[in-house]
Amino acid sequence: MRIFSRKAAFLRKLSQGFFLLLFIYILWSTTYPLTGALPPETFFRTNPNIMLFTSLSERLWLPGTFFAVIMLLLTLILGRFYCGWICPLGTLIDMSGKRGRNKAVVPQRLNFRLNKAKYAVTALILLAAAFSLQIAWALDPMAIVGRFVSLNLIPAVTLSVEKAFIFLVRDMGWSDPFLEVYRHLKNSFLGVRVHFFANSLIIFSFIAAILASAFFVSRSWCRYLCPLGALYSLFSKAPLLRRKVEKCTNCGACASVCRMGAIKNDLSYDSGECVLCMDCVYSCPVGGTRFSFRKGPAAGEENKEGMGRREFLIVLAGAFLSIGQRHRKRGAGKKDRPVIRPPAALEEEDFTDRCIRCGNCMKVCPTNVIQPAFLESGARGIWTPHLVNKIGYCEYYCDLCGKVCPTEAIPPLPVEKKKHIRLGTAYVIKQRCLAWNDGLKCMVCEEHCPVPQKAIKQDIVEINGERVKRPVVEPTLCIGCGICENKCPARPGRAIKVDPRTAERTKAG
């Protein structure tokens, strides 16, 4: 049964393009009112690296892990088809690799040695997970490309479209057709607001480095570092769908064209490295290579790649060191620099452990208040979501961030419950307050307070014969949504802020 021919190259590119666009579409539609065709966590929940290791480290069965297991079972049959046909990061790498020269072939011994690095990464993740520390997010391709799309790509595209329309309408005066088009777009495709994200250049530099590495060695990220690739690779050591060589002139065309460097000098292949791109099939001058399910003369033995005893010990030592790091830090002044977390987020230790830094909550937040933390909550909190009230505030009737979190680090709560969740407590800085310090009539904070009984009360005094109202926070009512801080007209520093130490956090488990 010959199921792939030269045309498979076109099919593969079609599939890659489709899934890349699907990935972008899903994140694009991750916005109010959340009416996308697929749930926003689709690509994250079908990701065994994230789902299995997070489940293990959290000692529970995360909803959706089922799909990740299915992906692994499919890999047992087909091999690393995900890497070659679906993975959006792989597609981006292929696209950028085309621009480079790709000819720098790594010597085979070095290549297979470097290949093991990704197993070390996975082993480290596994060991950490066994000791209840989730670090699967750090090098996960879906999280990396998810952050790129949500925090870099979509803001950049929407901003430039918006700027183009502003130029046409305001500066060129062509408001007649363009203003209508702009308003229509804004209501549909463009989204109402262009979102901005803190540290987005640092976030972009990660994916830029990965894509740049493809300039020098094609798919070097997938070969050497990707933990998801490693996991799939472990499950495709002996897949049912295999490469077979029937006619061979030893020309070596397949080995030189292979993007994964999976074809050895003797022209046999390592199925754990093969992403089924089919380049070897249609580059073969005599048409002697094919992939089939039928048992036939396999070209060469299956590769027994993996970790040696020595590597395993090194990794083990590394894992213990990182766990030691964790215990050293526990309780060491961590409460001194708290950040405002999304509503009902898990308790801090569990939250940083459960969060996979995919950026879904930041993308979906209608007020743009959820921002990626860099070092605001310590080194362990890098890229975790936190609320910056200068940029936005937590919308009273909105429950979207909990709905889109793939690992329930922000638990999904119905609106009726969510609106009572306390994110912190507001406090007035009287030295900055226009009413307290300058005796002006302001009360903008009280005006915007969404709590029906108003968590900001008026303190009325007589100043020079005029009644001046001054804001006082009622801590029992305040939910810390931060709209008061967001709308406070005092500059440069807001006169009312939210202290997150009283936040209600969910207990894990």
Next chain:
Amino acid sequence: MDRNFTPEKALSKFQEILKKEFSRRGFVKALFFAALALLSRSFFPKRVFALPRETAGRAGKRIKAAHDLAVVKGKDPYTNTEKAVNALGGMGLFVKPGDVVVVKPNIAWDRTPQQAANTDPGVVAALVSMCYAAGAKKVKVFDITCNNEQRCYSNSGIAEAARNKGASVFFADSWNIVKARFPYPSQMEGWPIVRDAVECDVFINVPVLKHHGLTGLTLSMKNLMGVCAGTRGLIHINIGRKLVDLTDYISPDLTVIDASRVLVRHGPSGGSLEDVVAMDTVIAGTDPVLADTYACTLVDRDPMSVPYIKEAVSRKFGSTDIAGADILKTG
């Protein structure tokens, strides 16, 4: 690009450029063309084609209606509004065929119509439909909201109700603004105002009567804050004077105050149904100050305690003389 491009070649090319001698004439020339390019990119189109950046506001039409105020009581806000406007002399008095009309409701909060923080969608729908019946070319409905725009527009029910009647409902763009210019010294001088609110033939102000923490009541003049961009919180300082200036600047031709459901405590956003009182009233009039003053009496509040009415009185802007006004009450 050169296929055999190497870093060495790039370096040698760069060195070649460095070796070339720059004459003074060449340098000045290059500078001249660079400046020209910059100007033609940003300066020239803006000067020649750009929309005006500042305006002196709308000229008030001072339309004389059949009555100073029409107050209609009844269960349905939609029919109340129709009756009230018809009592004034019909929408044809305000809207001429081919006019561009702005209907400016209060859509500031992410609240349902039952919570009474926004204008009732029925009132807006009635006005839009009457404007089109009077021959309006286009009816625009918008507000700069306090909560998230999308949530406010959809949960208030106004976007859907107005769109069903054919109105153009859009989110006001913070960049599409004009700067306000006043013929007299004003604290609102230079304030950014949504362009659509100024460049229209008819402006219909459709506030909702409700409690407000600072000013006591939110009324028609307060509702005009919804056409202001910028840091609007600052308008709260000296709010009376600023709102009267703003009302003078916008000069609404028709004011329709929705008092169907009134939020009597914890305004302007409210949220609890316990704070809402059904009054089933719609007030229509051409003088915003008179309409506001009448609305104060509905909730038993001294009009002089509302800073912008007090300021209007001191400047003889509009009328607060309810006893002497011609008020038609029906229903």
